[in-house]
Amino acid sequence: MNIDEVLRAAAEPVPARVAQPPAQALLDRIVAAPPQHAPADTAARRAARPATRILTRPRAVFAALAAAAAAVAALTVPHLGDRAAYASWTPQPSPLAAADLDGLADRCVAQVNTEYGYPEADPAGRVVHGEKRGDYASVSVxxxxxxxxxxxxxxxxxxxxxxxxxxxxxxxxxxTGVEMQSWPQLRTQEGDCRLIAGHVGSQVVGVDITVRAAAGDHSRTVHATVEDGYFLAWYPEPAGDTDTTTLTLRLAGGGTVADLSARDLYEAPRTN
Structure with missing residues (x-):
């Protein structure tokens, strides 16, 4: 059994086994192992983060959840095994099939009802958008x-x-306004990623997301899915606030609204 299989066996199911002596012993062995047996940044990536973060604005409440993230982080060393983290991710999205979109939307609504106690008052009034990037999909309801x-x-x-x-x-x-409706960071078995979704004004036909590394020496552009006034996207990102993220809105007449801070939009929408 290789180290990836050992770790997965110890981490699943997390709630029942994370506090048991065998799991702690495994963690102790990983920490004590010589440096050449693990990536140099393993300890930093394994640092636990809160599983739930709630942010407030005067008119709204955000809840960003990474279910069991802290427990999994204590036992999982990202990026080990044969599969590279988010290997199939692409900066350009592709559409979801209608059946997949409807099915994911139903599952998302059910989770909202379970987690937050918000039932869907009128399913006929639901607006759903989704996208694929490689083997992954996201859906906005x-x-x-x-x-x-x-x-x-x-x-x-x-x-x-x-x-x-x-x-x-x-x-x-x-x-040309824009509201950031979601900007959570999420941890999966492959590492951390950032999701983004929002609502844009009537003249906005495209949204480009520029992500700059903390050192400022590297940037990449992620093209969002934009449909009927809503946008969504996601991209791999290290844990913590290490990147600077800005949005550029592309307008129907050919102009742009550039350098909009994602962080500022998360605090309050741009309206006009």
Whole structure:
């Protein structure tokens, strides 16, 4: 049995085994192993983060969840094994089939009801958008009362990534406004990633997300899925606030609105 199989066996199921002596003994052996047996940044990547983060704004409540993230982080060394982390991810999305989109939306709504106690008042009024990037999919569900963003892992597991109550109206956004409805960081078995979703004004036809490394010497552009005034995307990202993220809105007339801070938009929407 290789180290990847040993770790997975110890980590599943997490709630029952994470506190038992065998799991602790395994963790002690990993920590005590010579440096050449693990990547140099293993300890930093394994640092536990809160499983639940709740942020408030005057008009809304965000809840960003990474279910059992702290427990899994204590036992899982990312990036080991034959599969490279998020190897099939692409900066350009592809659409989800209609059947997949509807099925993922139903699962996402069910998780929102279970986690937050928000049932869907009118399924006919649901607005759903989704995308694929390699083996992964994400789906955004918008209702008049709340929005949610969910992530389907490569193994088919569904994770509710974030929830927001009381979204702004299209009238408030105007022609070039933008509301960040979700911007959570999520941990999976392959490492950490960042998800993003929101609502844009009537003249916005494209959203490009520029992610700059903390050192400022590297950047990449992620092209969001944009449909009917809503956008979503996701990308691999190390744990913690190590990147600077900005949005560029591409307008129907050919112009742009550039260098919009994702962090600022997460605190308050841009309206006009």
């Amino acid at each position: 918008v209702t008049p009362a709340w929005t949610a963003l969910c992530f389907r892992d490569h193994d088919g597991a569904m994770r509710d990534a974030s929830f927001m109550a009381d979204p702004v109206t299209a009238a408030a956004l105007g022609a």
